[in-house]
Amino acid sequence: xxxxxxxxxxxxxxxxxxxxxxxxxxxxxxxxxxxxxxxxxxxxxxxxxxxxxxxxxxxxxxxxxxxxxxxxxxxxxxxxxxxxxxxxxxxxxxxxxxxxxxxxxxxxxxxxxxxxxxxxxxxxxxxxxxxxxxxxxxxxxxxxxxxxxxxxxxxxxxxxxxxxxxxxxxxxxxxxxxxxxxxxxxxxxxxxxxxxxxxxxxxxxxxxxxxxxxxxxxxx
Amino acid sequence: xxxxxxxxxxxxxxxxxxxxxxxxxxxxxxxxxxxxxxxxxxxxxxxxxxxxxxxxxxxxxxxxxxxxxxxxxxxxxxxxxxxxxxxxxxxxxxxxxxxxxxxxxxxxxxxxxxxxxxxxxxxxxxxxxxxxxxxxxxxxxxxxxxxxxxxxxxxxxxxxxxxxxxxxxxxxxxxxxxxxxxxx
Numbered sequence: 164x165x166x167x168x169x170x171x172x173x174x175x176x177x178x179x180x181x182x183x184x185x186x187x188x189x190x191x192x193x194x195x196x197x198x199x200x201x202x203x204x205x206x207x208x209x210x211x212x213x214x215x216x217x218x219x220x221x222x223x224x225x226x227x228x229x230x231x232x233x234x235x236x237x238x239x240x241x242x243x244x245x246x247x248x249x250x251x252x253x254x255x256x257x258x259x260x261x262x263x264x265x266x267x268x269x270x271x272x273x274x275x276x277x278x279x280x281x282x283x284x285x286x287x288x289x290x291x292x293x294x295x296x297x298x299x300x301x302x303x304x305x306x307x308x309x310x311x312x313x314x315x316x317x318x319x320x321x322x323x324x325x326x327x328x329x330x331x332x333x334x335x336x337x338x339x340x341x342x343x344x345x346x347x348x349x350x351x352x353x354x355x356x357x358x359x360x361x362x363x364x365x366x367x368x369x370x371x372x373x374x375x376x377x378x379x380x381x382x383x
Numbered sequence: 384x385x386x387x388x389x390x391x392x393x394x395x396x397x398x399x400x401x402x403x404x405x406x407x408x409x410x411x412x413x414x415x416x417x418x419x420x421x422x423x424x425x426x427x428x429x430x431x432x433x434x435x436x437x438x439x440x441x442x443x444x445x446x447x448x449x450x451x452x453x454x455x456x457x458x459x460x461x462x463x464x465x466x467x468x469x470x471x472x473x474x475x476x477x478x479x480x481x482x483x484x485x486x487x488x489x490x491x492x493x494x495x496x497x498x499x500x501x502x503x504x505x506x507x508x509x510x511x512x513x514x515x516x517x518x519x520x521x522x523x524x525x526x527x528x529x530x531x532x533x534x535x536x537x538x539x540x541x542x543x544x545x546x547x548x549x550x551x552x553x554x555x556x557x558x559x560x561x562x563x564x565x566x567x
Contacts, residue, residue, distance in 0.1 A: 164556045164557070164559065164560040165556065167563075168524075168527075168556055168559065171505075171509065171528070172527060172528040172531070174505055175421060175425070175505050175506055175509060175528050175529065176418070176421075176528065176529060176531065178417075178421070178503055178504070178505045178506065179417035179418050179420065179421035179503065179506070179529060180417050180418070181417070182417045182420070182501075182502055182503060183413070183416075183417075184412075184416040184417065184420055184435070184501075187416060187420065187432055187435050187436055187439065188409075188412040188416050188439050190436060190439070190440065191408070191412065191436070191439035191440050191442065191443050192405060192408045192409055192412060194440060194443045195400060195403065195405070195408040195443040195446070196403050196404065196405035196408055197403065290470075292441055292445075292463060292466045292467070292470075293466070293467075293470045295441075295444065295445070296437070296440070296441050296444065299444055337470075337473070340470075
């Protein structure tokens with residue numbers, strides 16, 4: 164059986180290698196060759212986060228504590244959750260604080276990019292790719308929709324940040340992916356009539372054609 | 384396109400793709416796209432085109448974290464495809480599906496139309512065999528087929544112990560042998 168299997172395998176590889184799937188790869192090729200939008204956003208996120216931290220520094224670099232939200236602020240619950248984690252935990256908590264700072268500064272898209280980078284090593288298993296993909300997709304949706312300080316953070320961002328802060332030591336990639344997909348209103352309008360009302364369901368992955376392939380989005 | 388032995392050529396292509404070179408991306412996808420689609424077909428993806436598209440986009444987003452040669456690149460792309468397939472099945476399982484007529488459950492294989500459009504005749508045939516295996520057995524054999532991966536490489540990619548992967552391959556091949564013998 165092994166020899167027969169190896170023969171079949173070799174034939175299947177040859178069949179696959181001889182077949183062209185240009186249509187399926189086109190959207191990705193366009194994305195891959197765009198002026199490094201994602202890279203630019205990531206660099207801006209890191210730079211902006213550093214600037215925000217420095218602007219509020221005065222507590223040994225743990226700048227976030229100097230900018231705690233008050234009851235009534237939309238991220239007040241997040242503040243409380245981060246406090247339970249404790250400052251001085253290092254890395255992840257501070258990265259999350261930087262993400263929050265970006266969101267508060269009206270740069271939620273950059274915040275999500277920064278979250279993708281900074282939380283990479285803390286998401287394990289099959290959900291990590293989904294989480295990364297969903298976070299970056301949410302960042303691009305925000306960039307497309309546009310955001311301003313007056314508008315407040317896009318829908319769903321606060322929920323994502325709250326989840327991250329409450330599960331900082333055990334982030335589930337699938338949960339992150341689901342929360343990220345709900346950012347920016349990317350949620351079905353409502354459940355079908357013959358199903359009970361419930362939370363929005365995951366938006367199914369669409370064909371490559373759904374991916375916008377327009378010019379780079381201008382950054383504010 | 385068969386794998387080339389020119390490692391410097393692939394390295395240059397990879398570096399160019401990471402820098403956003405369109406031609407380099409086309410060449411990289413030419414290496415991996417057939418393998419990815421073939422893998423998804425033999426693993427019975429309900430919508431192999433959609434999952435393949437997601438896979439290719441994920442590759443673009445993650446390319447800067449990839450390091451290695453052609454062989455590793457294909458293995459990496461198949462690993463992403465496998466994860467995307469798992470994600471798509473989880474998403475599908477959470478969507479309510481209304482069956483209007485029990486007779487629909489006995490319709491001809493709904494994969495046929497999709498597979499015919501993709502043109503991978505051999506993959507479509509093997510899919511019918513792998514459908515009869517457990518998902519884990521089918522995963523191992525599909526990675527052997529399209530990645531030409533060793534068992535240790537598969538164990539690493541699937542985050543499973545080598546002993547488990549070895550056993551899965553053995554049981555999968557044994558199941559295939561019985562299926563082929565029964566069809567004689």
